[in-house]
Amino acid sequence: MPTPDRTSLGEIVAAGRELLETEGLGGLTMQAVAARVGVRAPSLYKRVRNRAELVSLVAEATAGELGQRLDAAATGTPDAHARLLVLARTFRGYAHERPAAFSLLFTPGSELALDPDVLRRASASMLAVAVELSGPDHALDAARTLAAWANGFVSMELSGAFRLGGDIERAFEFGAHRLADALAAKPDFGN
Structure with a gap:
């Protein structure tokens, strides 16, 4: 049985936009976004291919x-x-x-x-x-x-x-x- 999705693409993008403003482009990482939305970085790859x-x-x-x-x-x-x-x-x-x-x-x-x-x-x-x-x-x-x-x-x-x-x-x-x-x-x- 597949695990339920714990985040949406919209939440990922919103977190990325927040990080961009607070941490700059260098701080916009998959790891930082994952932490912001409360998942592990590998989970993001279900929605986003790469940085x-x-x-x-x-x-x-x-x-x-x-x-x-x-x-x-x-x-x-x-x-x-x-x-x-x-x-x-x-x-x-x-x-x-x-x-x-x-x-x-x-x-x-x-x-x-x-x-x-x-x-x-x-x-x-x-x-x-x-x-x-x-x-x-x-x-x-x-x-x-x-x-x-x-x-x-x-x-x-x-x-x-x-x-x-x-x-x-x-x-x-x-x-x-x-x-x-x-x-x-x-x-x-x-x-």
Whole structure:
């Protein structure tokens, strides 16, 4: 008779997300997750093949949560310019709340095996506002520009790289407003 399952994949991923924030990526191990959910490490292998899959599942859950927050923030804001500002602020707020998860998602060169559908759903609000501001022909370009700016700004902010003083909040708002204006301007190059 098989032994009953003592943990679920959802519990494993939730424990992994907690460990990521408290212990960093290096502390996100199969052994640590097993201890957190109250089983022995070999029991995890019934649900997760290895650490790489665990990290990918944690990243996918993070992307899903970020996408849900962006979708919720965008709801009810009819003006695309204002919606972009709300999305940028929500993105930044999430990064401050979950800096290790944010870093996991946006680390350059990361070899995470993420489900493309999860990424599409997480990007839906950004793409929708990009379509409204820049048109369907430039939506992906606009969304990538917005994501790159927001990621760069927030990554520098979280790492303490803004060393010249000044008001970081004001700088973020300045950049978000200027970017919204720029994305709405008609490009003067082909396609």
